[in-house]
Amino acid sequence: MILRVSFPDREGFRTTGQSRKSGRVLEQSDSQLCEGRLINGVRGFCGICGIWVLGFCAGLAPAAMAQAVDSAGRDLSTLDIEELARIKVTSVTGRPEAVAQASAAVAVISREDIRRSGAGDLPEALRLLPGLAAGRIGTRDWAVSSRGFNQQSANKMLVLVDGRVVYSPIFAGVFWDVQRVPLEDIDRIELIRGPGAALWGANAVNGVINVVTRSAAETRGGMATLLLGTNDQAQAGLRYAAGLGSQGAVRVYGAGSTEGPSDLENGASDIDDWDLGQGGFRADFSRGTSQTVTVQGDVYASRGGQDLEQPTPVPPFVQAVEEDLTAHGGNVLGRWTRRFSLQSDLALQAYVDYAARSQPSSFGRIHVTTFDVDFQHHFPLGSRQDFSWGLEYRRISDDISGTFSVSFDPPDRTVDLLTGFVQDEIVLAQNQLALNLGAKLEHNDYTGFELQPTGRFLWTPTLSTSFWGAVSRAVRTPSRVDSDIHIVAQVFDAPPVTQIVLRGSDTLAAEELVAYEVGYRVVPHERLSFDITGYYHQYHQLRSFTPLPPESSGGTAVVPFIVTNDARAETVGGTASLTFRLSSSWRVRGSYTYVNETAGLEDDAPPGAIPDANPGLNPHHQIGLWSSLDLPKNLELDLLARYVSPLHIDPPVNDYVQADVQLGYKIGESLRLALIGRDLFSPRHVEFPRSATSRRAIERQFRVKGSWTF
Amino acid sequence: MDLLTARRGLASLIVLAATLGMAQLVLSQARAPAGTGYRGASLEYQVKAAYLLNFTRYVEWPSQAFQAPTDPVRVCVLGRDPFDGVLDATLEGKTTQGRPLALRRVRSSADAAGCHLVFISRETWRTLGELPRTLRSPGRLTVGESDEFAQAGGVIGFVIQDEAVRFVVNAEARDRAGLRISSRMLSLAAAVYGQELGP
Numbered sequence: 001m002i003l004r005v006s007f008p009d010r011e012g013f014r015t016t017g018q019s020r021k022s023g024r025v026l027e028q029s030d031s032q033l034c035e036g037r038l039i040n041g042v043r044g045f046c047g048i049c050g051i052w053v054l055g056f057c058a059g060l061a062p063a064a065m066a067q068a069v070d071s072a073g074r075d076l077s078t079l080d081i082e083e084l085a086r087i088k089v090t091s092v093t094g095r096p097e098a099v100a101q102a103s104a105a106v107a108v109i110s111r112e113d114i115r116r117s118g119a120g121d122l123p124e125a126l127r128l129l130p131g132l133a134a135g136r137i138g139t140r141d142w143a144v145s146s147r148g149f150n151q152q153s154a155n156k157m158l159v160l161v162d163g164r165v166v167y168s169p170i171f172a173g174v175f176w177d178v179q180r181v182p183l184e185d186i187d188r189i190e191l192i193r194g195p196g197a198a199l200w201g202a203n204a205v206n207g208v209i210n211v212v213t214r215s216a217a218e219t220r221g222g223m224a225t226l227l228l229g230t231n232d233q234a235q236a237g238l239r240y241a242a243g244l245g246s247q248g249a250v251r252v253y254g255a256g257s258t259e260g261p262s263d264l265e266n267g268a269s270d271i272d273d274w275d276l277g278q279g280g281f282r283a284d285f286s287r288g289t290s291q292t293v294t295v296q297g298d299v300y301a302s303r304g305g306q307d308l309e310q311p312t313p314v315p316p317f318v319q320a321v322e323e324d325l326t327a328h329g330g331n332v333l334g335r336w337t338r339r340f341s342l343q344s345d346l347a348l349q350a351y352v353d354y355a356a357r358s359q360p361s362s363f364g365r366i367h368v369t370t371f372d373v374d375f376q377h378h379f380p381l382g383s384r385q386d387f388s389w390g391l392e393y394r395r396i397s398d399d400i401s402g403t404f405s406v407s408f409d410p411p412d413r414t415v416d417l418l419t420g421f422v423q424d425e426i427v428l429a430q431n432q433l434a435l436n437l438g439a440k441l442e443h444n445d446y447t448g449f450e451l452q453p454t455g456r457f458l459w460t461p462t463l464s465t466s467f468w469g470a471v472s473r474a475v476r477t478p479s480r481v482d483s484d485i486h487i488v489a490q491v492f493d494a495p496p497v498t499q500i501v502l503r504g505s506d507t508l509a510a511e512e513l514v515a516y517e518v519g520y521r522v523v524p525h526e527r528l529s530f531d532i533t534g535y536y537h538q539y540h541q542l543r544s545f546t547p548l549p550p551e552s553s554g555g556t557a558v559v560p561f562i563v564t565n566d567a568r569a570e571t572v573g574g575t576a577s578l579t580f581r582l583s584s585s586w587r588v589r590g591s592y593t594y595v596n597e598t599a600g601l602e603d604d605a606p607p608g609a610i611p612d613a614n615p616g617l618n619p620h621h622q623i624g625l626w627s628s629l630d631l632p633k634n635l636e637l638d639l640l641a642r643y644v645s646p647l648h649i650d651p652p653v654n655d656y657v658q659a660d661v662q663l664g665y666k667i668g669e670s671l672r673l674a675l676i677g678r679d680l681f682s683p684r685h686v687e688f689p690r691s692a693t694s695r696r697a698i699e700r701q702f703r704v705k706g707s708w709t710f
Numbered sequence: 711m712d713l714l715t716a717r718r719g720l721a722s723l724i725v726l727a728a729t730l731g732m733a734q735l736v737l738s739q740a741r742a743p744a745g746t747g748y749r750g751a752s753l754e755y756q757v758k759a760a761y762l763l764n765f766t767r768y769v770e771w772p773s774q775a776f777q778a779p780t781d782p783v784r785v786c787v788l789g790r791d792p793f794d795g796v797l798d799a800t801l802e803g804k805t806t807q808g809r810p811l812a813l814r815r816v817r818s819s820a821d822a823a824g825c826h827l828v829f830i831s832r833e834t835w836r837t838l839g840e841l842p843r844t845l846r847s848p849g850r851l852t853v854g855e856s857d858e859f860a861q862a863g864g865v866i867g868f869v870i871q872d873e874a875v876r877f878v879v880n881a882e883a884r885d886r887a888g889l890r891i892s893s894r895m896l897s898l899a900a901a902v903y904g905q906e907l908g909p
Contacts, residue, residue: 076760077800081898084757084764085874430839463833 103436103456103468105193105519105533105575107131111214114183116628116638118662118676120227120235120703121257123176125183126209127642128626129191130591131533131575133618135644135688138262138696139231140177140274140304143688146193146207147537148571148597148618152690156476156511158196158204161211162296163374164333164351169396169415170366172203172479175357178302178327180276182237182255184223184707187214193575194535195515197474198438198454201392201419205474205513206537215284215294216241216249222710229676229703232260232273248285255279261305262696263684270696271322274304290339299330310361310405311499313556317491321361329355344379364401371395386425393418398480408484409504415445433459446478447510464523472517475510482508482543482563498557502545505563512540527581534574542567543612544601567611569599585630593622616648617688619655636664649689656685670710676703755793757875758868759800762829762853765866766806768895771826772888775849782812786825788845789834791815797829819844827851835859848888860903865889869900876900 076084109128119125123142127134133150135143145154155172158165161181167174189211196204219241227235234257241251254277261273280298287293304325312319333351340346350373358365376390399412423438439453454472461467485504492498519533544567551558573595580588599613623643630636640660647653661677677700679685684697766783783806787797801811816822819842828845830838832855841863845852852864860867860880865887867878882904884891896902 076756077763077804079760081761081764081768081895084760085876085898087753087757087874463836 103458103470103519104196105131105517105535107191107193107577108188110188111184111186114186114189116636116662116664117626117640118638118660118674118678118703118705119183120229120233120676120678120705121180121183122186122211123179125186125189126191128624128640129189129209130577130624131193131593132191132207132209133593133595133622136698137688137690138270138272138698139259140272141690142176143617144174144176144209145618146191147535147573148569148595148615149206149613150617150688151614152688155479156203156205156207156513158200158208159211160209162213162333163335163349164331164353165370165372166353167203168355168366169368169370169479170398170400171481172476175327175355177274177304178276178300178329178355178357180255180257180278180300181211181213182239182253184225184237185213185219185239185251185253185282187212187218193533194470194517194537195452195454195472195474195513197452198440198472199421199423201421201440201442201452202417202444202450202475202477202510205476205511213282213296216251216282217243217284219251220249223707224710225705225707227257227703227705229259230701231262231699232258233701233703234258244283245285247287248283250281250283252281253279263699265684265686265695265697267684267697271305271307272696274302276300276302292335292337294335295333297330297332299328301328302326306359308361310403311488311491313404313488313491313497313499315493317493317497323359323361325357325359327355327357329353344377346375346377348376349374361403363406364403366398366400368396368398381424384427388423389421391418391420400480402486405488407486408480409486410484413480413484417445418443432461433457442477444477446483446506446508447475450475450477450510466521467519469518470515472513472515474513474515476513477510478508480504485563494557496555496557498559500559500561502561502563508563509541509565511542511565514538514540529579530576531578532574532576535572537569537571539569539571540602541565542569542599544605544609545612546606546609561610564606564609566602566605566609567599567613568602569597569611569613569615571595571597587628589624589626589628591622591624594620596620614649616652619645619647621645634666636662636666638662638664644687647689649692653686653689653695656687657681658685670708672707674703674705676705677701678703754870754875756796756800758855759793759797761868761875761877762797762827763800763804763806763811765851765853765895766811766827768892769827769851770807770890770892771851772849775826776809780809782810783807783827784812784814784825785827785829786814786816786822787829787831788816788819788822789837790831792831792833822850825850827853830854830859830864832856846883846886848886850887851889852883852887857901871900878903880904 107129109125113128114125117125117128119128123134123144126132126144132144132146135150137143137152141152143150143152143154145157149156153171153173157167159167159174161179166179189209192208194207196208200208219239220243222240225235225237227233235255237253237255239251239253241249244250256277258275259273261270264270278298278300280296282294282296285293305322306325307320307322309318309320311317331351331353333349335347335349337347338345353370355368356366372392372394374390374392376388378388381387394417395414397414400408402408402411419440419442421438421440423436426435426437428435434457436456439451442450444450452474454470456468456470458466458468481504483504483506485502487502488499489502490500515535515537517533517535519531521531523529542565544564545561546564546566548560548562551560573593575591575593577591578589582588595618597615597618599611599615601609601611621643622645625641627639638661641657643657644655646655658679658681661680662674664672664674666672679698679700682700684699686695686697689695762785766785785801787793798813801813804811814825816825822828822845826849828850830852835854835856841852846863851866853866853868854860854864855868857867857869857878860878863880863883865880865883869876869878877899878901879891879896879899880903
């Protein structure tokens, strides 16, 4: 896997040599393929996950035309370079498609995709990525994972925003309610399904989601957005970007959003309403064409509510409480890239992230500070090899106040993570066959050294077909929850008063995955592209809970369970996706995802152990369809439908078909209006359970959105 | 939602699609014989052809590249020609720097001896794998269709950026070929490789 980015990025070619962290996947949604990546072999990869990419594009030009004119009827041969550079060629018919060339399962959605989908926030936009399961739990909460293992605290995904890790190191999952990057500032969202650990490190087990924002220079000028929707939804945003010196630009933004609570299944209202305010900046500078510097940062504050049942040490032993959630935080990131020569470059990035969250009844207050510095270097080795290496250091300090039911021992902790990776791309047959070997070695405070290697190949027999395959090992290292948690799960008067508790363990091993993947891509016709991937994942040493002998303290009986590594699982599945450009104004996309997860205990598991797995939370089948139609008079119509098969839990979550519609209208050059309908097929439906006994319903919703650029 | 409701949902989706004429269109497209392509040249190549014309105006060749003041600027397409006639139409009757333009199609790099500008399509580049020595000789402006092409020693590589056709320049290759490219054109490049750091 690789990190060099030679994709003609908007952030500039200058970022070539930029890291995997802000790398780019080769392929923009459907057709903006990688522009000529591979040449004497394998240079060029546009790589999100650094997956290298041989990209070439089928230069199939259709029938001749005597006079080349643009849509305005101008003779193109009379235009100057500056005017030519403004003509959009890919959004218009006639863009020859090339087959995407990455040796991994990748998907990308662009800014334009997000805008047209009617998505209102980041998690809604994630749903557009083929192969990702994104189930909405309520107004605020989501369960997002690829290739199984989904739950609200899904812990096997690596999620990055501009190279900054945003999953919480406390439980290795993401608090989606505070990850709300303004959609207008997003350039693209990249997804790698499957392990990306050899490049990205621990936690990139089942997938990597990379949100990349636009550079300040790309957003010059101002933009104001306003969204109003049913369920008391409102969002407002304002941003402004201006040039700074001769080769720099800076952007500032502020945004606020609020939404009312979701419904319960019976139609009554829950109390999970939610408000968020955030603001930030991004500044980009370049020096010549060889150096770029980016500095960016955000701050946010949010509040919401939820009800829950908590155990108490004294009668009544269980109590229904309503709690106010609050969260705030901020981050600052700097990145410097330097290009030494045509094939050699390096990147240095550092950031500080602070996240605070208060849920007084669930776990008290959490403060987490993360500091990360990352260095990468890339250069050629002879004419057929392309070599990359890098080092990263991360320090995470936290402090958790805890409650009776959930506490951590010790309550504050600082952990260090040191990682290094190497990656080599080797061309075996020019433009035909290439091999990619890489490994990441990391040292963490919980399990010591972990090695995460990968081997990948890409075979491109013709310009329009490619096959790839990969074998990788990835691990999820323990988080604070695994190591240090103390949960009082239940209290009852047996008698005597008995507590069932769960304790973390500091002798845990990392959860381990060995993944086998294959993929095939073909562009059978210039209007059609097809991509299919399949995988078999074998997991060992997964989290389980093992009972210990009962204890007694001060007249209270304690039945303890401890976190162990005695579960195993297998998943098999795949994703097929298709893009069909029926005409210059109409594009249809479809995808199908299958996953089957089975989980159990390792053969040598101690008696009484319980696997911490719930395969039933993964729908076996997901189907998505998306029609994007440009209508006359500056109108756009997008229809999105999705089918999700039942969740086989007790009681089951029924399967559902839902549709979203957006009708967009552009008034002049600066004003856009959109009418949006979400989840139209039923007044309310359940997507993903909140807990075994509690589930919320997602309501049908209507929104109006306007945006004005100035 | 039970299965029945799900089916109803699917049914209404199909109705929705049919209302928009989706079903028929899908069918009619599916029946179109493969390979017939679509009407009109690819916009991408129309734009690239116009770029090539512009390049001849912004690039200064060494004086020994021409034998007489009235010699044409020879634009050559090496190997497969993706322009499908558009380039002929674009260059026809045009002049550049007081010289007429001549378009030739050449089969091999050896045949490109008299060419001032050599365009190498993606597919040709794929078969070549690297830039032939004869094309690196002075007085030859090589134009390919990728960033990679420029990095591998070509002078100019077309790239797609922000859905538009842009280009990158390899300044080392430019200097080796003894070409001068106007600063205006350079300022419009998406990137210039191999150039000393600016101030």
